[in-house]
Amino acid sequence: MPILAALARKVVRCGGPGAGAVVKLANNVLCxxxxxxxxxxxxxxxxxxxxxxxxxxxxxAGSGRSAVTEVNLPRWVLSDAFDSGFSMGLMAKDVALAARLPGAGRLCEDLAAQWSAAAARLGSGEDFNRIVEGSGHE
Incomplete structure (x- = not known):
């Protein structure tokens, strides 16, 4: 824990071995x-x-807010910066991995398909926030 605390702003113990990876994938599915x-x-x-x-x-200011509406859209999408440091390919990979986990449902499978198609269309190396543009927002 001291090593992790030195590397991260916040460390949350989620369970035994592998639990952190599952939570990381769940977080990326939400994003x-x-x-x-x-x-x-x-x-x-x-x-x-x-x-x-x-x-x-x-x-x-309402119940629909998320980190995406509060951070991603203003910082990387509406500004046209698209330099978050996380790629379309990495997000597509994480969502595909999550879709194969026990407990994953149809929505997770649909997300994986949409992200895979977007990574192929927009380019795996592009910033993952570009999916907003690739989804029809110009």
């Missing part, structure tokens, strides 16, 4: 799903004449 849903929300807002910035201000 992957949130990005796709955020892209859908951006399309809805745009079609309704609402700016992305106004939608995010309202959503982030």
């Amino acid at each position: 992957a799903g949130h990005l796709l849903l955020a892209a859908e929300a951006l399309r809805l807002a745009s079609a309704g004449g609402v700016s992305a910035e106004a939608m995010l201000t309202a959503v982030n």
